[in-house]
Structure formats: C-alpha cells, structure tokens
Amino acid sequence: MITRPQSPPVSGHASAKKDDGAWYKDALIYQLHVRTFCDSNADGVGDFPGLTKRLDYLSDLGVSAIWLLPFFPSPLRDDGYDISDYTAINPKYGTLDDFKAFLAAARERKIRVIIEMVMNHTSDQHPWFQEARNSRENPKRDWYVWSTTDTRYAGVRIIFSEVEISNWAWDPVSKSYYWHRFFSHQPDLNYDNPAVREAMWQVMQFWLDLGVDGFRLDAVPYLVEREGTACENLPETHEIIKDLRKRIDAAYSGKMLLAEANQWPADVRKYFGDGDEFHMAFHFPLMPRMFMALRLEDRKPIIEILEQTPELPEIGQWCIFLRNHDELTLEMVTDIERDYMYDEYAMDKTMRIYSGIRRRLAPLMDNDRRKIELLNGLLMSMPGTPVIYYGDEIGMGDNIYLGDRNGVRTPMQWSHGWNAGFSAADPEQLCAPLISNPIYGYQGVNVESQRRSPASLLSWMRSLIRVRNSTRVFSRGALKFLHPSNHRVLAYLRELDGERVLVVNNLSSSAQAVELDLRKYKGDVPIEMFGRNLFPRIGELPYLLTLGPYQFFWFRLRRI
C-alpha cells in the first residue's frame, strides 16, 4: 500500500463530490504562457484578452485550473522568472483590468487560476535591487545577500553550471558580490530580513485580493543560506513557508500553495509539514521514470519511486506532470539512468540542456499516438493532480534550434490559418517562431482540425479527462500495486470508500498477456470505463488479460 485514502468517507456513491476545500486534489491543471497562447491585438505577443477568448476551449477540454507562467513586467531574460515588478502585468500581455476580466471569465467557467510566485530572487532590474546596489546605506541593501568575498557558502552546487561559474556575482556598482542560485541577473532575496518577508506577503495579498486561487512557489528550497550547509531545504525555509501559510489561512479560504522543489520525495515531503506548509508539491522524480519505464518496457522505475514516496498529510497532494515549460529534468535520477535517458531520448546533443532534455511530449514519443496515449493514461490514473502543458493535448512539436528552453515555448497552434490562428501580426513579428515542419507543423497539428475529428488526439484527451473527472478515485484514492509476473505490465488498484478502479498498462511495444491475482475481489465484475463494457466476473483463478502494444485499461470493479 503506497498511499491512504485522503478524504473522509463520502455518503452515497463513492465518487459523489463534497466540497472540503481541497479543490486542488480533484483539479485538472492546464499550464500555459500568456505570451504564447493567444494574441488579441495583432502585436505578435499573446495577451490576457486572447487567453480569455480561449477559455471555452479549456473548459470544453475538462480543465478545472489554469497555471499561468510569469506574466509580470520583466526583462525576459529567463522567460519571465526574472521579475522587475511583482504587482503589475507586463504591458505586452495587457492591463490589470484585462487580468481581472480574465479571472472573472475563468470563474464563470469554474476554472481556478494559479499564478507564479517567484520568491527566491528578483530581476537585477527590479527597483529593489537597483536601490540596494546604489547605496550600502539604502534600507533595501539588506534585501539581498551581499558579500565582500566570493568564498562564503563554499561548496554549494551551481544549478545552471553550464552558464554560471559561481553562485556569487560581482556588482561593479556597489563593488561587492551578491548571491544568486540561478542566473547572475537574478539576485537572491535575503529572507533573514523580515522586511523582505513582509514585502512578499504583500505581493501575495495583492493577487489573492484580486481572486487568484493559488500560487506556484518557484525555487522554494533555496530561500535561505547558511554557512556550512548546501543552502537547500534549510529549517528556516520551512519556517518562512509556515508563516506564509498561516497568514493565508487566517485571511482567505480555499487558497492553495504549490511547491516547486526538485528534490527526492522524502525531502519534498518536508514541505508539506504537518499539513501546515504546502498543499501540493510536484513529484519530480516520477516524471522521468514514466518515460524510462516506457523505453525500458519495464515497470520497475515507476514502482521503485512510488514505493519510496512517503505518505502525505490529510490536506496534501502530489502534483504530477509529463512535460512543462522547462527541460525534462534529470536531476532526480542516477547517473546510469541519466545516461540511459540521454541515449534513448536525446541522442542529438542539441536536445540536452541543464541536466535535462528540452523536448515536448509528442517528439519524445516519436509522435507515436499509442505511446502518447499511454503516458497520458498513466498521468491521469496515478496518485496526484495532473498538469497538462499547453499544446501537448494536440501533440505539438518543438524547435530544438531555439535557445534555452524556448523550443518548447512556441505559439499555440489553433488552426491551419495565418500564424496558426495565434496572432494576426506579421509572422516576423511573432514572439517566437511557429512550428512549421512537415510532422508537427501547425498546418497539420492544430486545435481546429482536431476538434473536427472524433479520432484526433484532442478528442481522445477530452474523453480521457472526462472519464478521470467522473470519479474522485483517481484524485484521492489509495494506490495498491499488483505484481503480475509480466514486468512489462504495470497494474494497480485505486480505491476510495469502497469504489475500486483497476488500471492495467502495457508498457511494451508488443502484445502482452498478463495474469492478475484478483482473488480478493472475487465476484466483482470489471467494467471498462471508456466503453462501459462488461468483462468476465473475477473468480478464483488468475484473471487473464491480453493487451495490445502500449494499450491500457481502466476497469471499475463492481459487485453486480
């Protein structure tokens, strides 16, 4: 048994929904960048009015929460994670009123909104840093971490080691070093200064008052520095989170904090505290292992990592994903596993960046529809709240020749028409070039054409999400692995308050037979959840199933 049921029994049908405030557990999150989603004013850059216009599309897909990548004023040297004003909208994306209108429209459609909270650092163009560097006597000076030498906190790992040689950068203006865990243009804030904590709380209040439903807190483990430590996951960081959480709970209800902590599950577990820190955290190590299991045709990596995953407090939930705006990170794998992943998924070194692979889902799967479906099936049936990265629902491709991770941040492909329906601007004016190659180009891969085809990936994804959303067993149920002798088949039960779903996945490229020990459920009838077809009643003998290449089944087990 890996996890326990995480909600109290619900009267009536097990999947009946009762609002316990933990909406994030049952959410289907769609991650997008305003800049590349839809442009309403023909300037080549996506904006909030454009996004608002596309909300019906997201609603129809079954999305219940949108996670917006940073949309604040920024020099955009790190895709907006270098913020120069925390309480404004980047003018290219619209106005604050546009944002409010978007929030209202989303609320009308029962779609929650999660925004970024980049707490660890600001842009070096932020007024706070400008003040801090201009005078050592300025009160803002102590809002950042300064040093006269670059030898403090020696041995702390450099995260972007391909482009940074030190965590210290020399500031020629104030003639001293400042601390940065990411790019040198992103100075770390000093959380030992109560004024910084207060300022960030005010930022959060600003957005909460507007009506956002939650924050994804970026780079959480790095908030605090202490000599002689790795400057990661320090107890003081947890105190800061507890304090923020306490303030939120006191002033608001139904708000959610999501941690970005690319760490091992046991370390991330600490960010849930006793239910008094984060509500959710990404399960980073699971993601590469899903890809690994598929290529190895072996369930071992998935089972191993989930068996190492600790239980969460009652309010806690993992956030799981296949791809996102960053590289497919390989930090949480062994050297052997990383080499394997590189060789299997990124033979071309252009595809590799920062200990990871900068590719979208469809190209990683060689555009094999069966593999794309299987991975999405895993995502939707594993314990946790799934995140879909924009465009992956239609099988968008990437452009590995764009710098940094920009190859997976190209404009959304809405139609086969002008600029893929993303913008009416001249193509040269677009914020990023469109994908236009013969396989993934917008002429063939776009929302409009896939909407018209019931057999398209988009239609299939909509169906998948509908089935997932039909029950809480996937979002809240306990997970129990079955161990059939066929290692290419990953089988597990999800159980919640007497409701049981059997999930059987063939990870291999060839047809498989598998015998499942289901004696405990003798007498139950498996009902396939997509077609609602009955399968033979479970008896004493091993339950034999045959699965085609990369096929999966979801069965509701019913006593009828």
Place this chain on the structure above:
Amino acid sequence: MSPREEAFLPDELLRQLMSVGEVDLIVGIRAHHDGAAIEQVIQQVENFCLRTFVRDRIALIGIDGHRNGASPAIEEASPLYRHSGALRTVHRLTIGSKIHPADGTTVRQLFSTADLLRAKAVAMISPSTAQLPQEWLTNLLSPVRRDNFDYVAPLYRRHWNQGLLIRTLLYPMTRAVFGFRIREMYSEDFAFSGSLLARSIDHDVWQEEAFRSRTESWMAVQALETGMPVCQAFLGQKDYPVSASGAAIVDAIRQAVGTLFSLMETHQNFWQTTSGSVPVRTIGPEHELIVEPVRVNRSRLFEMFHVGVSELEGVLRLILSPETHAEIRALAAADGGKLVFPSELWVRALYEFAAAYHRSVIDRDHLVQALVPLYRGKIGAFFEENSDATPDSIEAGSESLCLEFERQKPYLIERWNATPEVPS
C-alpha cells in the same frame, strides 16, 4: 500423417516465459540438484550483471531444480525491486527435471527457453565458478555481447596437477582434429550467441548424445565448422577436486572422451579436411600454472596401469593395432625404474581408439572405458617427468604433445577411413 510431438516445455515454464518476454542476456546456472548450494552464486551473478550489464535485459536460469524439497534458490520469474541502482527487472527462472528428469530434456528446455526469449548472449556456469573473481563473468559474456563472438571458451589458472585429462588428451587431440587451439572445450563455463543458438537448434540435435552430455563442446565444434567467430577468455583460478584415480576419472573419460569421439563421428567431413592448427583470439593470459610440490602416489597409478592393461588385454586387442598393443603391454609390464610413456605411442594409441570407436568394434561405452588404464599410465608418467618442472617446461611439453597429435593426424585419417576387416 506423422504423430504430433509431445510438448516438452512445462506449462509453468511457459507462463514464466510469457512474463519475461525478450532478454539480452541469460546466465544459466547448474544447480546439480542442490539449490541451496547455488543460492550465493545466483546472488553474486545477479549483483554483478546489474553492475556490469546495466542496460541489458537479464534472466537467470537455474537448471536441475533442488534437493529434498528445500526452497528453490531460483524463484520462478519473480521480478526484483530491491536493486535501486538497476534500471531493469531481473528475472529468475527454473528449469527443473522434476517432470522430465532426462538430461536431454533439460538441455532442450534450456535452449528452447533461450531461443524463445530471443537471448543475444547466453553464459552457462557451474556453482564452483563463484570462487572466481567477479570479473570472470564479464570476460565470459562481453565477447559475445559486445564483440560479436559466437562462442567463448574459458581459460583457468590451474595447479599443475589439475586438468590433466585436458592437458594430456582433450586439448591436444581436439586441437589436432578440428584445427583450432581451444584449450578448454569441455568445461561447464562457456558462453555463446543467440545466432549460434539458433543455428544449433535448427538441427534436430536433441537426440545426439554429444549434445545432451557435453553441450559446450558440441556447440564449439558447431561454431568452428560453420566459421562463426570463436574466442577463449581467461576467467581466473578454479579449483577442482584432485581425482587421479577412482570412479571420477572413469566418468570424466567416459563423458569427455566419449563426446570427443562422438563429435569426430558427426563432423568427420569437417575435420578430415583440416591440417595443423590455428590459434583463436584469447582475452587475458592464455594459461597460468601454479607449480607447487604435490604428493602423488605414482606407484598406485603404475599398478593400475599394469593391472588394467593386463585385464583388458582382450578388449585392447580389438581396439589397438598389434604393434601398438604390444608396445603398450611392454610398457605396462616394465618393472621398476622410471616410466616414460612416449608421446608418439600415446597419440597413436588414442587415434586407434578413435578409429575403433568409429567402427564400433565393441560397445562404444566399453571402448572408451578401456582407455582408462592407459590414461593412468600416461599421467603417472607425466608426474614422473614433471616432478621438478617449471611452468614453462610443462607448457613446452604440452606444446610438443600437441604437435605430435598434429603430426600423426594423417595416420588418424588413414585408420578412420580404413575398410573394416571382415572376420574370417
């Protein structure tokens, strides 16, 4: 309509195979009906495979089952999750002889299993191999897995008084007959490729005695005959029980020499066209001898030589030429002094044994057993000659013997192809 062949793979094994699917490597471990004894070996092999062949799909196959109902050391296709450093599931299968106790069935099950799993490389090892350093398995498997060899024979570091059947008979005679310098073609440790496996089971080999009893040498000759790349790999020191007398040596000769003669029978078109010998690629040192004084009861060996030649006079007369028989009898009758068994006579006698086997002058098993007293005389003489020898001089003596076998090969062919005398 021909009768349908009886199924030879037990249903339980078939279920295991369905679960395992396809593998890259198979390591077969002979349990010799002692599951408990190989438990440690299996664990060592598994750990080593996981470290060395990280990306490969691996199945460990225990052969022969277990004794006295003890827990089988090799669980049936049980996926393991305890190796967090490993990428893949390692499978454990059992090929038992509970249902089909005959050796032939077990070998057939093993080879069919390897074929059905589409194994790219198969290594067979014996439990005693666990004494060797862990690198040995790399040496055995890597030439197949990574260097495209189809057959790998082992080489061992031995004490000078060990492996004498190989040194004085099997190696030099096999080398001369088949033309390739493979020292250890009759060892339980060997490896082969999926290609050689496929080619081997393409024939109806299951009825061949040589295949069933000494699969390793059958496969080696198969590879040599079809021109598949063959090499030998140094594995390290392996200790054997010293059995210069007793039932063990009789069994060893019956099996190994019987197999050699049998292989000569089935591959006569191949070996009769070769002359001389060529080396094969060797990974590691070709040989290593440990020379330490040992106490050997040479008198007892000579006595057994004398008694055996005398008692088997009637049988030896049917096998050997009159000249050879006379010389052997004279040698056995020599009283006292130092026994010298001339290489020329030893080789000639062996070739006559082989030809007699070919002609089936008597029951073939009895014929091979009749070689035992001569062999005892030969190794008695070997100990006599080499009591103060250095490794180099022992090796030089062996090489000289090999050359004598090669020199007399035309005589073998002549005897082999001679028209049998019709009894008057």
